[in-house]
Amino acid sequence: MQALPVIVGFGGYNAAGRSSSHQGFRRTVVESLSPVERNKTLVGLACLMGLVRWDGSSYRDQSGQSYDAAAVASTFADQVMAGTLIRRLENAIYNPEEITGHKRVKMQQHDEGGVRFTLSRRDMPAQIPGHWNVRPLEDGSFEIHSRDTGEFLVPVQTEQLAKAAGQLPSGFDPAAQYSSRFHPRGLQLALLGASDAIHSVGVPWEQIVAAVHPDEIGVYGSSVFGQLAPEGFGGLLQSRLRSERTSSKQLALGLNTMPADFINAYVLGSVGHTEAITGACASFLYVLQAAVRDIRSGRRRVAVVGNAEASLTPEIFEGFTNMGALGTDEGLCKLDGSSLPDWRRASRPFGENCGFTLAEGAQFVVLMDDALAVELGADIHGAVPEVFINADGLKKSISAPGAGNYVSFAKAVASAVAILGEDTVKHNSFIHAHGSSTPANRITESEIFNRVAAAFGISDWPVAAVKAYVGHTIASASGDQLMSALGTFKYQLIPGIKTIDRVAADVCQTHTSFPLQDRDVKERGMDLALINSKGFGGNNATAVVISPRKVEDMLSRRYGAAMTDYRSRLEQTRQRATDYELRADRAELDVIYRFGEQVIDDSAIQFSRDGLTMPGFANAVIFDKSNPWADMS
Structure with missing residues (x-):
């Protein structure tokens, strides 16, 4: 079995938004939802997007104005719909019309010969090229006179095609x-x-x-x-x-x-x-x-x-x-x-x-x-x-x-x-x-x-x-x-x-x-x-x-009959999941990040021939001592 x-x-x-409790799915079928489910979806997304926040008794926008759930759904519906699903790449990520790159440029000699430029101390190469003349400046930087022509990378802006x-x-x-x-x-x-x-x-x-x-x-x-x-x-x-x-x-x-x-x-x-x-x-x-x-x-x-x-x-x-x-x-x-x-x-x-x-x-x-x-x-x-x-x-x-x-x-x-x-x-x-x-x-x-x-x-x-x-x-x-x-x-x-x-x-x-x-x-x-x-x-x-x-x-x-006990335990599980859904719909996401907590003390690990125990774990790691190839031994 x-x-x-x-x-x-x-x-x-x-x-589409958050996946738990089907928020993201509901956004994709929002036109086909009941009014209650539609409003719930819009309010949850409005909170996630920072259009409103829950203050413990009502929703407030960035100016401090107060709303109930129905008002949030009606007021911010257009912004929620426009700000979710596929859309033009937003500048909050980067501007697709201003992609920074470089073009290779060959510098030509002028009458005095070569080119002149300055570099900070941190940008100076460890090995100075032989055709450079380097002069320190009062501000700690260096003036370089390059006696030879060369190639340089010049910053440019390009536009993303997609x-x-x-x-x-x-x-x-x-x-x-x-x-x-x-x-x-x-x-x-x-x-x-x-x-x-x-x-x-x-x-x-x-x-x-x-x-x-x-x-x-x-x-x-x-x-x-x-x-x-x-x-x-x-x-x-x-x-x-x-x-x-x-x-x-x-x-x-x-x-x-x-x-x-x-x-x-x-x-x-x-x-x-x-x-x-x-x-x-x-x-x-x-x-x-x-x-x-x-x-x-x-x-x-x-x-x-x-x-x-x-x-x-x-x-x-x-x-x-x-x-x-x-x-x-x-x-x-x-x-x-x-x-x-x-x-x-x-x-x-x-x-x-x-x-x-x-x-x-x-x-x-x-x-x-x-x-x-x-x-x-x-x-x-x-x-x-x-x-x-x-x-x-x-x-x-x-x-x-x-x-x-x-x-x-x-x-x-x-x-x-x-x-x-x-x-x-x-x-x-x-x-x-x-x-x-x-x-x-x-x-x-x-x-x-x-x-x-x-x-x-x-x-x-x-x-x-x-x-x-x-x-x-x-x-x-x-x-x-x-x-x-x-x-x-x-x-x-x-x-x-x-x-x-x-x-x-x-x-x-x-x-x-x-x-x-x-x-x-x-x-x-x-x-x-x-x-x-x-x-x-x-x-x-x-x-x-x-x-x-x-x-x-x-x-x-x-x-069989054991499912009766299962269903009774299920009620409490669903209540806890609903409690989290309510918080998450208000953008209280409870992200788990356990950095800095006490790590396991290696010296406290206890061994036996049957397994090992570690601090913080109620049950032991049990060694599997069966031999799957006993017929070949």
């Missing part, structure tokens, strides 16, 4: 949520996203830790690009050319393993398993598969899983633009026959499109084995029984799609049929597509869906594409898809691909449907989501995600 990995908490941040981005809500600064000194933006997002997920569980983390052995907890996380902000690899690689000093932190903080490392060290204080895997744009499903594997096998009982990516830098924009992968301003104008790009509709999955839209974000889930979830009374938002990963084989180019996604997607569907039955897969499932918004993706991915659907006798298979709203967050992109799928389970709404007017003619639709408006599926009922992801290099992954309603049916068959 294998453990079932169940989702007991989820959180994060992207262009200006649309899936950026965090306007006014929301992750650095301001905790003492974030020296942290690159990606690590700020990792701490915020993991904290959001942990708080959303509703079971205190200390209680979870006390229920398991220390090494039965795992953190699985990464970023694809590492940290390219000035505080990370960006500053490390640019400092010499900028004549700046490399700091002692930039190299360490730039590593793409740092999201997992920071969560272990500063959020959980965990001595358990840690694993950082990247699979290009499918990275979230890569770390999710590792966690699912370990929970199913019994090696892990709790897993914090996710990715953080702060990819909105000029260098990454330029790299993807030069690949022809991004939707540029010029490309958007050509699509619409206009002189001004429609940045709000830059990402157009399965429509007439010209490239994807780069985005930033972080998404995390907390997984438990089903037995622990029942024991602790954890709220279950879904289950992930399987994640399949397959490569493409021989390829024409590293960025071209290939055969591997046929394998991963078909295996996922076959697995879902085996677990839930054909009827559920045929009538109560939907697809969350990679939907990158490139011409190649819309053809190849839609063909995969339709060919697999034909093989399994599926028709009218709904396809969602969350990148239409939040863009492509690279490492956490399939995390965005999972968060949206959990929202569909909760509200039984499939977000429409509202950035396109029609599905492109070359998209295969024989067995699938691509709703352009939000689709209400309450009567049909959605109990299964297939999360599909594709990445450069042949990184293909597909996850099977089961709805909480179906999971409860499965658990009832496994645990």
Whole structure:
């Protein structure tokens, strides 16, 4: 009997807002919500964006004017809508029309010969070139007379060709949520996203830790690009050319393993398993598969899983633009026959499109084995029984799609049929597509869906594409898809691909449907989501995600009468989660950052032949002394 990995908490941040309690999902379907849910979404986002703050009795704007919740929703609705989802890159990140660079300039000799310039003492090179004459000045600087012509780098300003981005809500600064000194933006997002997920569980983390052995907890996380902000690899690689000093932190903080490392060290204080895997744009499903594997096998009982990516830098924009992968301003104008790009509709999955839209974000889930979830009374938002990963084989180019996604997607569907039955897969499932918004993706991915659907006798298979709203967050992109799928389970709404007017003619639709408006599926009922992801290099992954309603049916068959006690414990869990939701909706995010707390005293670790104990942990680490290869000994 294998453990079932169940989702007991989820959180994060992207262009739609906060992920816990479905705030971000509700933003994507806000037009289809009840007035109560719509107002709740608008008020929560207004607080997150700093448009209003809660003073303990009412909401106040920056001038001090007081509002009730209904007034906040009506007064600030336009600002909230305009300041979320994909939009033109805001100057708070950087000005895409003023990208600093350098041009190589050759200096010519004048009549007196050479050129003259001054340098500060700190900028003087350790080895003085032989053609320089150096004269010290009274202010401590030096005048240099170069007798030879030479090349110089002259600062210039250029304009970024792609200006649309899936950026965090306007006014929301992750650095301001905790003492974030020296942290690159990606690590700020990792701490915020993991904290959001942990708080959303509703079971205190200390209680979870006390229920398991220390090494039965795992953190699985990464970023694809590492940290390219000035505080990370960006500053490390640019400092010499900028004549700046490399700091002692930039190299360490730039590593793409740092999201997992920071969560272990500063959020959980965990001595358990840690694993950082990247699979290009499918990275979230890569770390999710590792966690699912370990929970199913019994090696892990709790897993914090996710990715953080702060990819909105000029260098990454330029790299993807030069690949022809991004939707540029010029490309958007050509699509619409206009002189001004429609940045709000830059990402157009399965429509007439010209490239994807780069985005930033972080998404995390907390997984438990089903037995622990029942024991602790954890709220279950879904289950992930399987994640399949397959490569493409021989390829024409590293960025071209290939055969591997046929394998991963078909295996996922076959697995879902085996677990839930054909009827559920045929009538109560939907697809969350990679939907990158490139011409190649819309053809190849839609063909995969339709060919697999034909093989399994599926028709009218709904396809969602969350990148239409939040863009492509690279490492956490399939995390965005999972968060949206959990929202569909909760509200039984499939977000429409509202950035396109029609599905492109070359998209295969024989067995699938691509709703352009939000689709209400309450009567049909959605109990299964297939999360599909594709990445450069042949990184293909597909996850099977089961709805909480179906999971409860499965658990009832496994645990029987014990579910009565579980449901009584569940009430307290949900109350704690609701308490956090209320605080978070008021932008009281309770970011967990345990820097400076007392570290484990190595000398206090106690060993025996059976295991070891450590200060701060109620349970011991137990050595596994069985021999799996006893028949070979």
